[in-house]
Amino acid sequence: MPETVTAAPLPTDDDIGYIHNRTFDEIAVGDTAAIERTLTAEDIQLFAVMSGDVNPQHLDPDFAASTRFHGVIAHGMWGAALISAVLGTRLPGPGTIYLAQTLKFLAPVHIGDTLTIRVTVRSKDEAKKRLVLDCSCTDQTGQCAIQGEAEVLAPMEKIVRTRATLPEVRLTDGNGGVRRLLDYARPLGTIRVAVVHPCDESSLGGAIDAWRAGLIEPVLIGPRARLDAVATAAGIDLSGLAIEDVPHSHAAVQRAVELAVACKVDALMKGSLHTDELMTAVIAADSGLRTKRRISHCYLMQTPAYPRPFIITDAAINITPTLEEKADIVRNAIDLAQVIGVERPRVAILAAVETVNPRMPATLDAAALCKMADRGQIAGAVLDGPLAFDNAVSAAAARIKGIVSPVAGQADVLVVPDLESGNMLAKQLEYLGGAASAGIVIGAKVPIVLTSRADSRESRMASCAVALLLAHRYRTQPL
Known part of the structure; x- marks a missing residue:
């Protein structure tokens, strides 16, 4: 048939x-x-x-x-x-x-x-x-x-097609975390900030935005002609702002440090110059801005996948910190966490694994830092480590591995082994995880807003809000 x-x-x-x-x-x-x-x-x-x-x-x-x-x-x-x-x-x-x-x-x-x-x-x-x-x-x-x-x-x-499957869309509060940070900081009043060589639209615009938001009183330090040209091109009115006319970026850095040492500004803010140029002047032995603390950098971040803001440190200053330097990195991060309202932060000392391995120096440093906290050498926080990243941020991952810890799954601070791992982690969270971020340098006599050329204006404003909080703390509790 x-x-x-x-x-x-x-x-x-x-x-x-x-x-x-x-x-x-x-x-x-x-x-x-x-x-x-x-x-x-x-x-x-x-x-x-x-x-x-x-x-x-x-x-x-x-x-x-x-x-x-x-x-x-x-x-x-x-x-x-x-x-x-x-x-x-x-x-x-x-x-x-x-x-x-x-x-x-x-x-x-x-x-x-x-x-x-x-x-x-x-x-x-x-x-x-x-x-x-x-x-x-x-x-x-x-x-x-x-x-x-x-x-x-x-x-x-005639057209007949399989119906397309649309991607899942998850709405978050976007810059809601940034707005809450600004609202938390603004009632303290503005601080005077030396904006070092803001000779491009993003750095100048970020400083002006923070000024308009009621966070800072900017002192613009750079070649006046270049500042005026950038402002004109961007439609920014510089009327009424303090401007220090200097010939180049080196002179701008020197003048900013002088103002900070003389207590004429409360913070520094990086403009369109290289980080090394600014930080070399700050950390110089005769700069007048050094304290007994090691200077370090903190990213304050918030991502849709984690229920609270958290700090990543150090991802910008200390390349391969020693144990002693890591202790100061932790202390600086604890100060920042307390300033943003976390009374007793939970600090996770990160490594690739959650067990101490003599062949992995990061795990030995983590164990030593926790013992230092037990003995009162690091105060004001609860430390645990070594913790792998998943155990630090996921209670489920910690349970699966049998980790019983007051920090695992709910860390407020993530201390990375070195700058490379920290920088990659922060950038991955920002660009793939949708994290909002603010960057600040702590350990000097004044906070330093250390932004990247790729940072958004929201990130620059958030960083200024963090600097405001720290500057007010330093007035009563200087480092």
């Missing part, structure tokens, strides 16, 4: 596995298609992220409550985007080319409203293969929120 071949049935509009269209010839005047969508707060936030429209009417419940809409409403174009979804997936479907759209926004859409988004074919142009469709978005009460018409070029060929 001959083999019988049964054709696969065409998918329907309800088939979640496929997406298909209706060609121009298959469409008749009066044909209609619709989808339903209930508005959530996440929809509004995601649309704001995609569009950049952060109008408080859509995102600030307190502000929105005082408006004539009496609450948060969706962006008008959110509903318009749903009309596009019907045209592109239902009628006509894949292969449709949008030509024109007119819309009238008739009523607000509030969180919890369920919209029926409908398109209906009004006319067909046989010569141009174009359709005009009436479009509407109607809420659950029957009120029309959006009304208009769309003109499209309809597909001529």
Whole structure:
């Protein structure tokens, strides 16, 4: 007997596995298609992220409550985007080319409203293969929120495709941690900051942003002509700001150190010069800024995957610190943790493994640091180590390995073995983990805002907020 071949049935509009269209010839005047969508707060936030429209009417419940809409409403174009979804997936479907759209926004859409988004074919142009469709978005009460018409070029060929699987989108509070840090620091009042050679837009703009945010009173130190040129190009007004006119970056560093030693500024902030140039002057034996502490760098970070801000140290100053230097690195980090409100921070001394191995110096240093804490040589925190990174930040990982520790899984401070591992860890968290960060140098008589040329303005402002907190602490508890 001959083999019988049964054709696969065409998918329907309800088939979640496929997406298909209706060609121009298959469409008749009066044909209609619709989808339903209930508005959530996440929809509004995601649309704001995609569009950049952060109008408080859509995102600030307190502000929105005082408006004539009496609450948060969706962006008008959110509903318009749903009309596009019907045209592109239902009628006509894949292969449709949008030509024109007119819309009238008739009523607000509030969180919890369920919209029926409908398109209906009004006319067909046989010569141009174009359709005009009436479009509407109607809420659950029957009120029309959006009304208009769309003109499209309809597909001529049948298309049936496996429906795409969209990536999972996870919303976080973005720079909410930065805002909370600024709000925590701002009530202390501004500090006077020497901004060293801010001769590019990012460093000058970051200092101006921190000034406008009520964190610092900047003293700009650099060649006046270059500062004016950068400000003009960036549309920044330097009127009323203190400016120290010096010929070059070396002179800017020297003048900044002089101001700090004379207590005429409370902190230093790196501009568009190399870190080595600034730090060499700071750590010089005769700089006047050295203390008994080893100078070290801390990244204050917050990432969506971890429930609290944390510190990574040292990732920028000490390349291969000795045990004695690591002790000061830990002490500096404890000071910073306490300044940001962690009364007794949990400090994880990181290594590749969580057991002491004589062939791995990082594990020996970790064990020694913990013993120093036991004997009171390092105070104000709970230390444990060696801990592998996963054990330091994941309670589940620590349990699996049988680690019983007051630090494992809930570390506030991560002390890395050396600069290379710390720098890579911090950059990975920032660029792959979505971490927000602030960078500060501690151990000198004044805090030093040490930012990278690639840092965002938010990061620069956060670093200034940390410097403000430390500077106020140093006024009563100098190093």
